[in-house]
Amino acid sequence: MTWPRSTSWCRRPRVADFASARRVAARFGWPRASVEAARQGHINETYFVTSDTGPWVLQRVNRSVFADVDAVTANILAVCGHLHHELVPTPVATADGAWLVHDGDDVWRAFVRVPGAQPLTRPTSGTVEQAATLLGTFHARTADLDPDAVTETVPGFHDLGRRVEALRQVVEADPCGRVRTVTEEIDTVLDSAPLAGLAQELSHSAPRRVAHNDAKLDNVLFRHTTAVCLIDLDTVMPGARFWDVGDLLRSAATTGAEDAPAPETVVVEPGLYHAVLRGYRRGVSAGPVHSVELDALEVAGAIVTYEQAVRFLTDWLAGDLYYRTDRPGQNRDRARAQLRLFASMPRPSSRP
Numbered sequence: 255m256t257w258p259r260s261t262s263w264c265r266r267p268r269v270a271d272f273a274s275a276r277r278v279a280a281r282f283g284w285p286r287a288s289v290e291a292a293r294q295g296h297i298n299e300t301y302f303v304t305s306d307t308g309p310w311v312l313q314r315v316n317r318s319v320f321a322d323v324d325a326v327t328a329n330i331l332a333v334c335g336h337l338h339h340e341l342v343p344t345p346v347a348t349a350d351g352a353w354l355v356h357d358g359d360d361v362w363r364a365f366v367r368v369p370g371a372q373p374l375t376r377p378t379s380g381t382v383e384q385a386a387t388l389l390g391t392f393h394a395r396t397a398d399l400d401p402d403a404v405t406e407t408v409p410g411f412h413d414l415g416r417r418v419e420a421l422r423q424v425v426e427a428d429p430c431g432r433v434r435t436v437t438e439e440i441d442t443v444l445d446s447a448p449l450a451g452l453a454q455e456l457s458h459s460a461p462r463r464v465a466h467n468d469a470k471l472d473n474v475l476f477r478h479t480t481a482v483c484l485i486d487l488d489t490v491m492p493g494a495r496f497w498d499v500g501d502l503l504r505s506a507a508t509t510g511a512e513d514a515p516a517p518e519t520v521v522v523e524p525g526l527y528h529a530v531l532r533g534y535r536r537g538v539s540a541g542p543v544h545s546v547e548l549d550a551l552e553v554a555g556a557i558v559t560y561e562q563a564v565r566f567l568t569d570w571l572a573g574d575l576y577y578r579t580d581r582p583g584q585n586r587d588r589a590r591a592q593l594r595l596f597a598s599m600p601r602p603s604s605r606p
């Protein structure tokens with residue numbers, strides 16, 4: 255990749271576009287609905303819509319990330335249909351049966367909003383165990399769905415070696431003049447680069463399954479303290495399950511915020527960590543499980559936390575192109591927090 259050398263190229267945070275959201279809501283059959291911006295999600299723009307027919311979720315898909323929106327939609331429909339619209343949100347079609355609304359250069363979609371359900375505000379051992387059981391159940395119930403029934407919409411999504419190489423390239427180009435602000439973080443990431451080889455080894459030896467690929471705690475909805483729905487299915491693709499478990503460990507095994515400006519607060523809490531593994535093993539046991547998949551759990555948290563640190567750091571150096579931000583320096587803070595979490599992640603001493 256060639257990185258342009260211009261500070262003006264660096265992206266600014268995007269503000270909510272209520273006019274477009276209301277216009278698209280009308281095309282879904284909600285002309286007089288109220289629209290509220292959802293303060294969640296790094297990639298797409300999400301709005302909560304309330305109409306006389308019910309509560310809905312409206313999203314503008316980030317096409318710079320998901321170029322083939324039709325393939326992403328087909329994957330979502332395949333998984334939702336296979337699960338009989340259980341465990342996952344229900345997509346909504348327009349009156350003429352379309353799953354997507356094209357509005358200028360933008361593409362929008364809608365889902366039924368799960369009644370009374372919302373993300374956690376603070377994890378506890380009980381709630382993260384619930385989330386992990388839900389993820390394990392999702393894996394168990396999609397085990398008989400042919401991985402070829404879903405498309406790899408983001409090639410190399412979990413190719414950790416490629417992500418490390420992308421970081422090296424953006425460090426060399428330094429398009430926004432930010433390298434000097436994170437030299438210690440860059441050194442830490444590159445010193446741990448051998449972890450990419452372990453990730454590749456596990457990915458090749460584990461069975462190829464349908465996986466969520468973004469199973470962080472924010473993507474689990476709860477009704478009170480019960481996990482009821484796994485959302486954000488854009489990255490459903492063929493892959494290895496341990497990436498999902500690692501992402502849940504990364505996001506659920508700490509009470510520190512992912513973007514905490516004080517990264518020393520972002521450390522693994524053993525009670526939360528073991529609750530995730532306990533819940534996941536219980537949920538996934540309802541379906542076929544390979545020994546390689548269970549063995550991979552011991553390093554899944556460290557691998558995915560490292561991967562996320564690489565991604566946040568790369569995006570900070572590139573000018574905040576991928577992850578949406580709400581304030582200056584947020585991706586830098588995200589990278590620092592993930593590196594602190596990575597340092598505290600349990601892993602066998604024999605592993606990198």
